Amino acid sequence: MIIGLLNQKGGVGKTTLSVNLAASLSRTGARVLLIDADPQGSALDWAAARQAEQIFSVVGLPRATVHKEIGQIGQGYDHIVIDGPPRVTDLARSAIMAADVVLIPVQPSPYDIWAAEEVVKLIEEARIYKESLKAAFVVNRKIANTAIGRDVREALAAYPVQVLASSVTQRVVFAEAAAQGLAVHEIDQNGSAASEIEAVAAELMEFAR
Template identity: 35%
Template structure:
């Protein structure tokens, strides 16, 4: 079983959106996946409440139950667990980071986000776990994202994921209906970005990318469901 933690001490960076999309992408590709919502706001769990599809499984769990939850997930055959953590909660973030095989730190390429990343970087650096910043809400044009990537590496010593998520309407609209961008707009750019990110993440945690891609070609994507 592999575990991926989404961690940021700043709110509003797209952490839950990324957690939902990755968990669903891996589940769709054939890997039994559990999304663990450790945020008291339970945004991922509320998304699941609006969702028609049974999977991926989503559990809202108090941070104190994380260890037991991971043990149970492994016993029940989970291949991947995605941890969605709360901002401004160092204890929860550290527990999730310690349990993770890979840590992703979503960050928008803005000066406010870069300043706020200092706390997250200081929290994670000493753990020596594979950690990557993931640039989110990236504008289609301009060099701001390139500059942000350089700043993250230079100032915080944190590697940056080579794949970026753009400013896509689909990322927000899909959540209203309990969907992901891949289900809401299968041929859209947001869906393509998530597919690419999933393949990159699978390589980082030692999952078979070729097997996932092969499974993806056999999966029937649900038809688009319009939000009420």
């Protein structure tokens, strides 16, 4: 399965969810490759900060040819996660064309909901060439028991892209883990952050089948 984490909006959690989903998928023994398709190289920074043993491979490929190169680069892997760039449209387009399923993180804020229009347009455009392309929103940095946390689903329903039932809460452990090049389950195996990531991964695999 090739999962692309995309959103033209910056700072929504593409890299955070990419590394944690890759880690979650590799927990089951699957061979996982994380492609950093962002010129900022944040996923590569994450890998460089890591002192623990590597649990999945990370390569940098910030080129608009990811969709052409992925067949060769992805050989021998069970799952590939692509951490997409913000803004740069040609790179995002290529990452979308490379993916079987696009996961779009959105924060529960009106700005994020409005900005999602851009990535939805790219998805619709890609579907002209690739009818089978699947895409879903995932709410990230949800703040428990807030009205905006509930309203975001309703607002996103206006787009022709599904919203995953599972979401990810705003938790300090995501930043703490990233600082050490770790996944949240490596900090707290039974923690709420780890179980939310597991739930997103499971729902996504089911959705993309």
